[in-house]
Amino acid sequence: MKSETITEVKSGLYQIRLPIPIRSLGYVFVYFAKNGDHSLLIDTGWPSEECFNTLKESLSEIGSQPNQIEQIVVSHLHPDHFGLAEQIKEMNRDSKLIMHQADASLILDRYGDYRGFTKELHDWLAEHGAPSDELKAMIEASSEMLNFFRPPKPNLIVSGGESVKVGEEWSFEVVPTPGHTIGTVSLYDRNGSKILFSGDHILPTITPNVSLGPFYRGDPLDDYLDSLDTVDRLDAETVLPSHEYIFSDLHKRVQEIKNHHRERLNECLSVLENYNQGKVSMSGYQIASKLHWYSGMWEKLGAWERRAALMETLAHLEYLKRKGKVTEISELNEDGKPRVEYALVGASC
């Protein structure tokens, strides 16, 4: 291939690098499989002209066009993955836009009712201790993007186990891997190349964000760890992720990520033990501000990063709560608003 944006992973299977405006990542990989007239695009990139043009030029080098794409799988409901999905789908009336039911059911809540979404998120962050002077920036971090988005309208909903076929050549099994979002899917070529499209579920060095929040209740970290076990049981030989680079030692990476979360859980417990300055309970925000983050110390994190860090900390605290290590204390503030704090089990409140 001439272009620097395309890598032919295998005959008829291409990795395409698309630009995205997320500083820390810079690009997303989408994958394109082609067999005769049949084709599949896995993820679509950011909803921008630059991204669309890069995709269009790359496809044309491969001998295809956006309006010829037969099937699109969106691995999960994040804008660098679904961004252009609706636009591409509409270019071909017969195309299928495939998503997992759990993420599909969130589309209207997240992207159809922007006011409702921000209100819910605002209250949630406030409840968990985010100071009022930071809340506005935390919420606004996503508002600019949301205005620009076209929510995807999937016309084929999957729940796991289905096969996505590309002519006679490829048959990818839908493997649900919830955790990064509640409806994240990976795709696995079980009977052929043993290639696994891991989306953001597993990346070679970054650990994907796992967040508790208004749109992912329950126990996201427990889901995520289960999903690590799910892919660990596969015989995948090559892993094609959405960021960083292609890798092969899946089992080793699964162990590394598990270790990371084990360490993070212990770090949360030691913060509760050591930093409560005479108080017994701490808010999620206070705990998050004492943890070590890849992107730097808490003081250096921007609003968007703090929001993700807080929600990830809450996922760890929820997991510890369900394991009986931490209790959650819900009270009403002086102003009548709910406030949630966490304490070690056995600490006297």
Ligand SMILES: [Zn+2]
């Ligand atoms: Zn993502």
